[in-house]
Amino acid sequence: xxxxxxxxxxxxxxxxxxxxxxxxxxxxxxxxxxxxxxxxxxxxxxxxxxxxxxxxxxxxxxxxxxxxxxxxxxxxxxxxxxxxxxxxxxxxxxxxxxxxxxxxxxxxxxxxxxxxxxxxxxxxxxxxxxxxxxxxxxxxxxxxxxxxxxxxxxxxxxxxxxxxxxxxxxxxxxxxxxxxxxxxxxxxxxxxxxxxxxxxxxxxxxxxxxxxxxxxxxxxxxxxxxxxxxxxxxxxxxxxxxxxxxxxxxxxxxxxxxxxxxxxxxxxxxxxxxxxxxxxxxxxxxxxxxxxxxxxxxxxxxxxxxxxxxxxxxxxxxxxxxxxxxxxxxxxxxxxxxxxxxxxxxxxxxx
Amino acid sequence: xxxxxxxxxxxxxxxxxxxxxxxxxxxxxxxxxxxxxxxxxxxxxxxxxxxxxxxxxxxxxxxxxxxxxxxxxxxxxxxxxxxxxxxxxxxxxxxxxxxxxxxxxxxxxxxxxxxxxxxxxxxxxxxxxxxxxxxxxxxxxxxxxxxxxxxxxxxxxxxxxxxxxxxxxxxxxxxxxxxxxxxxxxxxxxxxxxxxxxxxxxxxxxxxxxxxxxxxxxxxxxxxxxxxxxxxxxxxxxxxxxxxxxxxxxxxxxxxxxxxxxxxxxxxxxxxxxxxxxxxxxxxxxxxxxxxxxxxxxxxxxxxxxxxxxxxxxxxxxxxxxxxxxxxxxxxxxxxxxxxxxxxxxxxxxxxxxxxxxxxxx
Numbered sequence: 001x002x003x004x005x006x007x008x009x010x011x012x013x014x015x016x017x018x019x020x021x022x023x024x025x026x027x028x029x030x031x032x033x034x035x036x037x038x039x040x041x042x043x044x045x046x047x048x049x050x051x052x053x054x055x056x057x058x059x060x061x062x063x064x065x066x067x068x069x070x071x072x073x074x075x076x077x078x079x080x081x082x083x084x085x086x087x088x089x090x091x092x093x094x095x096x097x098x099x100x101x102x103x104x105x106x107x108x109x110x111x112x113x114x115x116x117x118x119x120x121x122x123x124x125x126x127x128x129x130x131x132x133x134x135x136x137x138x139x140x141x142x143x144x145x146x147x148x149x150x151x152x153x154x155x156x157x158x159x160x161x162x163x164x165x166x167x168x169x170x171x172x173x174x175x176x177x178x179x180x181x182x183x184x185x186x187x188x189x190x191x192x193x194x195x196x197x198x199x200x201x202x203x204x205x206x207x208x209x210x211x212x213x214x215x216x217x218x219x220x221x222x223x224x225x226x227x228x229x230x231x232x233x234x235x236x237x238x239x240x241x242x243x244x245x246x247x248x249x250x251x252x253x254x255x256x257x258x259x260x261x262x263x264x265x266x267x268x269x270x271x272x273x274x275x276x277x278x279x280x281x282x283x284x285x286x287x288x289x290x291x292x293x294x295x296x297x298x299x300x301x302x303x304x305x306x307x308x309x310x311x312x313x314x315x316x317x318x319x320x321x322x323x324x325x326x327x328x329x330x331x332x333x334x335x336x337x338x339x340x341x342x343x344x345x346x347x348x349x350x351x
Numbered sequence: 352x353x354x355x356x357x358x359x360x361x362x363x364x365x366x367x368x369x370x371x372x373x374x375x376x377x378x379x380x381x382x383x384x385x386x387x388x389x390x391x392x393x394x395x396x397x398x399x400x401x402x403x404x405x406x407x408x409x410x411x412x413x414x415x416x417x418x419x420x421x422x423x424x425x426x427x428x429x430x431x432x433x434x435x436x437x438x439x440x441x442x443x444x445x446x447x448x449x450x451x452x453x454x455x456x457x458x459x460x461x462x463x464x465x466x467x468x469x470x471x472x473x474x475x476x477x478x479x480x481x482x483x484x485x486x487x488x489x490x491x492x493x494x495x496x497x498x499x500x501x502x503x504x505x506x507x508x509x510x511x512x513x514x515x516x517x518x519x520x521x522x523x524x525x526x527x528x529x530x531x532x533x534x535x536x537x538x539x540x541x542x543x544x545x546x547x548x549x550x551x552x553x554x555x556x557x558x559x560x561x562x563x564x565x566x567x568x569x570x571x572x573x574x575x576x577x578x579x580x581x582x583x584x585x586x587x588x589x590x591x592x593x594x595x596x597x598x599x600x601x602x603x604x605x606x607x608x609x610x611x612x613x614x615x616x617x618x619x620x621x622x623x624x625x626x627x628x629x630x631x632x633x634x635x636x637x638x639x640x641x642x643x644x645x646x647x648x649x650x651x652x653x654x655x656x657x658x659x660x661x662x663x664x665x666x667x668x669x670x671x672x673x674x675x676x677x678x679x680x681x682x683x684x685x686x687x688x689x690x691x692x693x694x695x696x697x698x699x700x701x702x703x704x705x706x707x708x709x710x711x712x713x
Contacts, residue, residue, distance in 0.1 A: 128460070130456075159493070160492075160493050160495055161491065161492055161493035161495070162493040162494075164490060164491055164493060165491050169491070171491075171492045171493075171495055171496065172495070173492075173495040173496065178459060178492075178496055179488075179491055179492035179495065179496055181483065181484060181487070181491060183479060183483045183484070186452065186479065186480060186483065186484050188452070189448070189449050189451075189452020189453050189455070189456060189480065190452055190453075190455050190456035190459060190484070191456060192449075192452075192453050192456060193452065193453035193454060193455060193456025193457040193458075193459070193460075193464070194456040194457065194459055194460045195456075196453070196456075196457060197411075197456070197457045197460035197461070197462040198460065200411075200413075200438065200462070201460070201462075207456075219448055219476070220448055220449075220452055220479075220480075223444075223446045223448050223449030223452065224449065224452065224453075226444050226446065226449065227443060227444060227446070227449045227453050230443075230444055231441065231443065231453075
């Protein structure tokens with residue numbers, strides 16, 4: 001039992017002390033995590049400059065480096081753009097329906113259309129999705145209908161969840177999208193376990209886990225990333241860093257360099273991308289997914305974006321952030337507009 | 352083996368299970384499938400044997416937790432990593448919320464994760480994952496998803512020197528959560544059969560093992576693959592004067608108290624082991640109290656809102672006119688679990704006997 005082990009350790013320590021420390025050529029024992037020693041005492045608290053942010057399009061939808069021109073068919077790109085628009089339109093109608101008293105609650109994805117649709121388009125339907133609550137775009141991409149969304153929000157007899165959950169807590173077995181739960185970040189360890197099960201089942205797929213900048217402060221985030229890295233699970237952790245957790249800006253959420261730098265500390269392959277650049281999100285996700293499946297290890301993608309709307313219908317963001325800030329993002333860094341301009345540049349707009 | 356189904360307490364199959372269970376443990380020999388072969392095992396050895404069979408019969412079964420690789424701090428997982436490999440039996444980082452969440456995720460994919468929480472006292476970081484996620488996974492998805500393959504096993508209860516953080520009995524917190532199954536075995540054979548049933552039950556199960564009995568309890572255990580029914584209590588000895596109810600390690604204390612009541616008072620005690628705390632077999636207990644008219648419940652956990660409170664409430668609700676005395680609870684006191692005062696804290700034989708005597712003389 002454990003008591004006898006403790007006693008045995010004590011006994012061997014006594015005899016070790018009795019033996020003199022040998023000064024022969026063999027090096028002394030060293031902790032496995034020690035690299036170089038130094039006689040200079042130096043503290044460090046960051047890696048110098050912020051994580052490099054990958055982007056393909058500039059602010060005006062023009063591909064910056066021609067080598068990064070997306071290699072996609074017109075039909076695929078148009079489908080992505082259409083999905084972003086459909087998400088935006090659905091949000092407008094459903095938000096209003098809540099205000100009219102038709103549904104009890106709703107959450108929009110304004111400003112994050114490229115983040116959710118760009119990433120969804122880079123995945124396979126075999127990839128199992130564990131989401132937070134602002135990923136309706138992933139469901140729409142996979143084929144979730146407006147009718148299914150409305151059924152869930154109303155909670156009628158057609159709702160597959162039998163009217164048990166608040167609106168936007170979608171789930172779809174057919175679309176490999178696990179039912180969303182309200183407690184934040186609980187899905188992160190699930191995604192690690194699910195990925196391990198997928199790996200054991202020999203599937204060429206990964207689990208994909210969406211979460212926000214606020215949820216990344218939860219204990220489950222740290223637990224999950226450490227587990228995924230240590231046990232080696234093919235999971236794609238995707239952070240929608242949209243600058244706010246309800247009223248709390250990122251400056252009050254963390255002091256570190258966002259979420260990306262945390263991935264590195266767990267030895268997880270990490271990339272930060274421009275979340276409002278649909279092709280940056282797409283390519284980062286595509287490569288991350290490929291890496292997760294091929295290597296059987298976790299990958300972290302942090303997409304930098306902006307929450308254009310209120311947190312939910314129960315929130316009034318004007319109480320903690322100015323209308324100017326919101327309109328500046330909407331007019332100068334609008335994901336839908338940037339992609340539209342790219343389509344124009346390709347000659348695919350109105351063709 | 353039992354038919355796999357999500358069984359509410361009103362299910363007709365339960366009546367059959369209860370009829371089967373209303374025998375003493377000597378009937379285990381008759382119940383074990385095929386093999387009559389028995390072997391002397393202690394409780395932790397029986398758990399180890401059950402885990403081995405669970406792993407052999409289900410390729411999706413995996414065992415993980417802190418230190419399970421080398422055999423576990425109580426040797427419950429001894430030999431399993433050598434037998435099944437590191438892919439199926441592995442250590443996790445030191446993080447209970449991670450262990451529980453990881454297990455939920457595996458179970459959500461149809462796997463059979465058997466997670467260990469090193470001491471029940473450390474299960475609280477995992478409480479959110481167990482209560483908010485595991486217990487509600489099936490319900491909230493309308494049945495599209497579930498984590499039925501999930502089993503969390505953890506040593507609980509007084510051990511003589513555990514103090515606040517190596518002695519707790521947290522079953523009541525989980526009994527308050529619809530969607531979970533909570534199981535507590537009293538002996539080695541019960542532990543093996545109930546563990547196999549728990550692993551195979553299509554619902555998330557919390558399996559609490561009485562650590563005080565890990566080595567102390569030894570009995571003949573069927574070596575083959577067998578299960579014991581969940582959601583059924585077991586009447587250990589029939590009696591006519593008072594119904595005595597308990598579970599886990601406390602049954603030994605209650606048996607001694609009942610023996611003393613027989614010897615000194617000539618009292619005939621009906622002793623019942625609940626075995627499954629949630630959903631609990633109120634039918635068996637209430638049928639017994641309707642017969643005896645008196646009831647004493649006992650557990651180590653603190654008395655206020657301990658599981659005895661649920662038993663008492665239900666018994667007085669269902670058997671009010673049959674009761675000759677108030678339902679008594681003999682439990683731990685409402686304090687954190689002490690170290691040097693453990694003997695005074697625990698509901699020992701003296702206190703249990705006193706409660707039985709007072710109930711009989713009411």
